[in-house]
Amino acid sequence: MNTPIADFVNNYTKSNKARLHMPGHKGVQFLGIEQFDITEIKGADELYSPEGIILQSEENASALFSTKKTVYSAGGSSQSINAMLYLAKIRSNSNTVFAARNAHKAFLYACAKIDCDIHWLYPEGSSHLCSCIITDKILAEALKTAETLPFAVYITSPDYLGRMADIKSLSAICRQYNVPLLVDNAHGSYLAFCEDNLHPTALGADMCCDSAHKTLPVLTGGGYLHIAKDDLFYFSERAVQAMEIFGSTSPSYLILQSLDLCNKYIYEKIRDDLSACQSKIEAIRSVMPVPDVSQEPLKITADMRCVANKDVFEKNGIEPEFTDGDFTVFMLTPQNSDEDFAKLKSAFSQMQIVKIICENTPAIPRGVQKITVREAIFSQSETVDVEKAIGRICAAPTVSCPPAIPIAVSGEEITTQHIELFEKYNINHISVVKK
Ligand SMILES: Cc1ncc(COP(=O)(O)O)c(C=O)c1O
Incomplete structure (x- = not known):
């Protein structure tokens, strides 16, 4: 697995050329990484019309993820969410997207930009704001009773609490209606490299966004837009253009190098690393005194509703991803140290459980849309x-x-x-x- 972007920048830093181009720091160290922070100079290719090193690197990523096309994002999943909605909308006469209600705000902003309507899908029964599992039954009913079919169905899986949708079944229903299934997979880049490939594009999603930076060793802001192998809706043809509409004309080469180097890591090491990491996570799960509501291999979501000493993680020097009093989410990757795992295990052993009835979490509100x-x-x-x-x-x-x-x-x-x-x-x- 080659690393054409990282190699190019390394060679450039060694060439000692006079940097009479952007950026203004000229490679002088202020933060400490400026020498690697270049712009679109000769040979560096262009993210939005890639023909050289960026195209090669994206093709490496596409081969690793088994997609038809993978485009790098230097604007995280947010940029890819905009692009997904744009690509789905321009091929359809419909102006409505069906979306599970736990969508991230980036989705809402994307809908505002492309000016579409949202028909929210809600779970059966009440559900935590972060979790909104849409079953095949709910989706089938929504599509069957729709006056006009949507230009896409949009779900978030894994969700913030680590719950995962049955993408295979949802995809089968979308196929019946010829509606593309778009998945916000911001939290699940690594799923492609678990023992069973759980990545949305492997399970039937037509397109998905990944925040590489959330679960892979990639700098913040690094992400992907993936188009599934069968590319039934020809999204790959305009994917790069769609990303350009919503991105900066000065994408960070630090992020691009980071995504490029990640390909090598994925190729050489990730499967072994994930398997070792999952064993350590299972060891923690087995001693947890409270339920773990996550279904995701690398996420632990502790149900904290019956825990008296909710500050136990802080006291053990742990910074979780998220906590709202009801649930505390821990995101672990192979890059966490053994000491990190030991701290988490120790914190669980110090938990004090109270036997009072747990409070119910307020459900997702079902509001009435008054204006778009x-x-x-x-x-x-x-x-x-x-x-x-x-x-x-x-x-x-x-x-x-x-x-x-x-x-x-x-x-x-x-x-x-x-x-x-x-x-x-x-x-x-x-x-x-x-x-
Ligand atoms: C579910 C979900 N979708 C999308 C995003 C946006 O991703 P990014 O920050 O990579 O732009 C986030 C960020 O936290 C997220 O949690």
């Missing part, structure tokens, strides 16, 4: 105290990051159900459309 997402996001807005927001229309999706899942969707009327969740997540002020 685009109208709301582009409206004149004002910030009001949460308790004064009932009856007002949500403007920007006020959400903390993580999990960055909108409690109220832009354009929805705010109700007491929303307020309950805003308060739970300690959100005191929200943005509403001006009257």
Whole structure:
């Protein structure tokens, strides 16, 4: 597995050329990595019309992920989400996307940019804001009863808590209606390299975004847009152009080198590393005194509702990915040290369980859309105290990051159900459309 981007930059740094081009730091160390931070000079290729080293590197990634086409993102999954929706929308007369309600706010912003309507899919029964498992039954019913078929079905899998959708079944239903299945796989790049390939494109998704930086050894911002091998909808033809529409014309070469080097790691080592890491995670799971609600190989999601000493992780020098009092999410990768695993194991052994009835988590609100997402996001807005927001229309999706899942969707009327969740997540002020 070659690393053409990293090799090119290495050679350039050694060539001692006068850098009479961007960037302004000229390779002088301020942060310490400037020498590797180049721009689109001769031989460095162009991310949005790749013909040389970037194309070679992307083709390496595509072969590793077994896709028809893989395009690098220097703007994380957010950029790829925009591109996915754009690609699906331009091939259809429909203006509506069917989406599971736990979509990240990047999805909402993408819908505002391409000006489409969202028909939300909700799970059966009540569900945590972060989790919204759409079964084949729910999807089949939604498509069967749709007045107009959507231009795409969009789900998030794995979700923030590590729950995974049955992509195979959902894909089979989408195929019946000739509607593409798009998956936000921001949390699951590594799934392609587990013993069973669990990557969405291997299971029937037509397109997916991966935040390589979330679970692979890649710099923050590095991601992929993947088009599945069969490319039934010819998305690969315009995938690069779609990414260009939503990206900077100065993509970070540090990120591109990082994605390039990751190919070598995937090729040479990742499978062994993942298998060792999964064994260590299983060892922790086996001693957890509380349920782990995650179904994802590298994520542990501790149900904290019956834990008295919720500060146990902080006291053990652990920084989790996310905690909301009900669930605490830990993202582990082969790059975590044995000491990290030992700390987590030790923290679980110090947990104090209380035998009181656990509180129920407030369910995902089912709001009523009063104006479109685009109208709301582009409206004149004002910030009001949460308790004064009932009856007002949500403007920007006020959400903390993580999990960055909108409690109220832009354009929805705010109700007491929303307020309950805003308060739970300690959100005191929200943005509403001006009257
Ligand atoms: C489920 C999900 N989708 C999309 C994104 C956006 O990804 P990125 O930060 O790589 O742009 C995130 C980020 O946290 C996420 O959790």
